[in-house]
Amino acid sequence: MLELKKTNWEEVDQSDLPVIVDFWASWCGPCMAMAPVFERVSKQYEGKLKFGKVNTEEQKDLAVQYEIRSIPCLVVFSKGKEVARLIGFKQEDQLKNEIDEVIAKL
Numbered sequence: 881m882l883e884l885k886k887t888n889w890e891e892v893d894q895s896d897l898p899v900i901v902d903f904w905a906s907w908c909g910p911c912m913a914m915a916p917v918f919e920r921v922s923k924q925y926e927g928k929l930k931f932g933k934v935n936t937e938e939q940k941d942l943a944v945q946y947e948i949r950s951i952p953c954l955v956v957f958s959k960g961k962e963v964a965r966l967i968g969f970k971q972e973d974q975l976k977n978e979i980d981e982v983i984a985k986l
Contacts, residue, residue, distance in 0.1 A: 885934075892957050893957075898929050898930070898957065898958045898983065899932055900929055900954055901931075901955045902914070902918050902932070903934045903936050903955065904933060906935070906937065920972060925979065929979065929983065952968065953966070954970075954975075956979075958986050966978050
């Protein structure tokens with residue numbers, strides 16, 4: 881799991897694999913509920929997709945740059961470009977289905 885910041889954002893921009901980034905905050909109940917789901921799902925996509933997290937409290941510039949209006953917000957990047965956005969808490973099966981739909985279109 882990548883802990884993403886402005887200083888290491890090239891992990892997203894230069895990745896050969898698509899990257900799904902969880903924009904979250906510690907005060908956000910749905911974000912805290914989503915964290916273990918995101919962690920479990922990340923292990924199931926090793927080699928297909930990279931997973932990263934952005935703490936919007938610490939990385940306000942990234943949240944503004946990517947126009948994060950509500951959290952949790954999962955943004956999928958391919959070759960450094962946003963290709964999908966999944967907003968709100970997701971159960972594990974729902975998250976995997978939505979990820980699979982996004983990957984199928986890449």
